[in-house]
Amino acid sequence: SETIRKDLPLLGKKVLVTAGPTYEAIDPVRFIGNHSSGKMGFAIADRFASLGADVTLITGPTAEKSTQQLNRIDVVSAAQMLAACKKAFSDVQITVMSAAVADYTPVTTASQKIKKTSSEFSLELKKTEDILATLGKLKTKNQLLVGFALETENEEEHAKGKLTRKNLDLIVLNSLNDKGAGFKMDTNKITIFNKAFEKTVFEMKSKTEVAKDICSEILKLI
Ligand code: CTP
Numbered sequence: 332s333e334t335i336r337k338d339l340p341l342l343g344k345k346v347l348v349t350a351g352p353t354y355e356a357i358d359p360v361r362f363i364g365n366h367s368s369g370k371m372g373f374a375i376a377d378r379f380a381s382l383g384a385d386v387t388l389i390t391g392p393t394a395e396k397s398t399q400q401l402n403r404i405d406v407v408s409a410a411q412m413l414a415a416c417k418k419a420f421s422d423v424q425i426t427v428m429s430a431a432v433a434d435y436t437p438v439t440t441a442s443q444k445i446k447k448t449s450s451e452f453s454l455e456l457k458k459t460e461d462i463l464a465t466l467g468k469l470k471t472k473n474q475l476l477v478g479f480a481l482e483t484e485n486e487e488e489h490a491k492g493k494l495t496r497k498n499l500d501l502i503v504l505n506s507l508n509d510k511g512a513g514f515k516m517d518t519n520k521i522t523i524f525n526k527a528f529e530k531t532v533f534e535m536k537s538k539t540e541v542a543k544d545i546c547s548e549i550l551k552l553i
């Protein structure tokens with residue numbers, strides 16, 4: 332049987348983490364993005380690496396840098412993130428999907444810069460594929476899948492709905508109603524639900540400390 336080192340409990344385990352926003356191109360100079368900084372995902376990836384895991388970090392555009400040795404894959408769009416995740420997923424035991432993936436992308440991307448010729452302009456968008464839900468369908472019994480839920484109202488109901496619908500093992504609820512939580516901040520306040528809908532509420536703390544809490548909750552499931 333294998334020995335588990337107390338200091339490196341995830342030695343030999345492969346982990347996939349996603350981080351950051353995605354950018355959906357409108358034309359060669361413009362995109363639809365969001366305020367995600369990537370800080371939370373990078374903190375989780377670094378924490379897993381420091382616990383001995385072999386970490387693949389798939390990240391959208393970000394200024395963040397990892398402090399650990401890991402396999403970083405840079406992507407831009409939701410479609411690219413989906414392709415990279417599908418490729419990496421079957422190899423890993425743990426996946427944490429913390430990226431803020433665009434829900435909609437332009438139906439067409441203009442090949443030339445769009446000129447301001449008309450007084451009104453509207454953009455047609457189509458839904459992106461839900462990466463987390465896709466991985467939830469591919470998941471086998473030896474894999475753990477953890478998602479996030481970013482909510483502004485009926486937070487707990489929405490988070491539990493996503494946990495079940497996407498076939499997750501844990502969901503990390505981020506409420507934008509909590510002071511000190513959210514985009515670009517160095518702190519976060521989370522609540523975690525497991526499959527039995529048991530709820531663990533954490534204090535507001537630095538994203539580095541929040542990453543430790545998330546990783547410990549996942550370690551409890553192994
Ligand atoms: N997610 C994903 N692929 C998408 C959209 C979201 O993998 N195309 C993932 C996010 O990485 C996150 C989780 O789904 O882990 C929840 O994201 P969130 O925006 O809270 O939920 P959605 O399911 O997108 O629903 P809505 O935005 O309508 O609340």
Ligand code: CA
Nearest residue numbers: 431432433434
């Ligand atoms: Ca969304």
